[in-house]
Amino acid sequence: MFNNSSKSKGDSKSVLPSSTINIIGSGTSIQGDIVCEGDIRIDGQVNGLVSTKAKIVVGPDGDITGDLVCQSADILGKVTGIIKVEELLFLKANALVKGDVYTAHFEMEPTAKFNGRCYMEDQPAPENVKHGKSVLQEEKA
Template sequence: MFSEKKDKQLQVLERNIIGKNTSIIGDIKSEGDFRIDGKVEGTIETEGRVVIGNSGSVSGKVTCQNADIEGKFSGELSVNSLLTLKSTAKISGDVLISKLSVEPGADFNATCAMKGTVKELNNGKSKKAEKTA
């Protein structure tokens, strides 16, 4: 049991870097974090964080825990926790998130849905209705 916990912690510490002059076409799957300063076309799946640097560009599908975007993204983006868009970010496509942080200046031209929000709002409304009735 202890060794499983230690192995999981080591896997999360993995960092994958796609450099400025690197271009990848295809599918990538990892349990670690990604920093993308080059160009990726395809699918990225990770249980960690995806960072798209200022010179980075991703087109395709990304599924991750957290994401920080400074560069360009187009396609499907699914973030289980927090999506942070920096002022230089340019986003288009379909976005599914739990939390969103957008700096002034970011271009966010996407269809956006927030997970879990409807359930929380419905529960909040029913509680308020019970108190006032």
């Protein structure tokens, strides 16, 4: 990341990684929506929509109350809300998901817990999830 060997002396542009990784650390609590372009890892608490065109990783201490919209996801922590994943949703050992899932591919380890419905056909997700509005937020209004 800080390697200057590929940078010429006349180049004023900084060297950036090819993909952006966003991290919400343990002990961090966010009230509101997160919308980003790159991968995101959540080890803290989020109350709101989390949306990206890349991958979401919810760490073992991660706790999301809200919807997830992404390309792929690995869940190790807790998610309460609708999950819409274009490719692979993977629920790891201690994952706890409460809510419906819309995905093309679904993998779940034997000790993961999933309470909800899973749609893997050409079933569209609810309109408010596709447009980046959290269903949980809509219910509160």
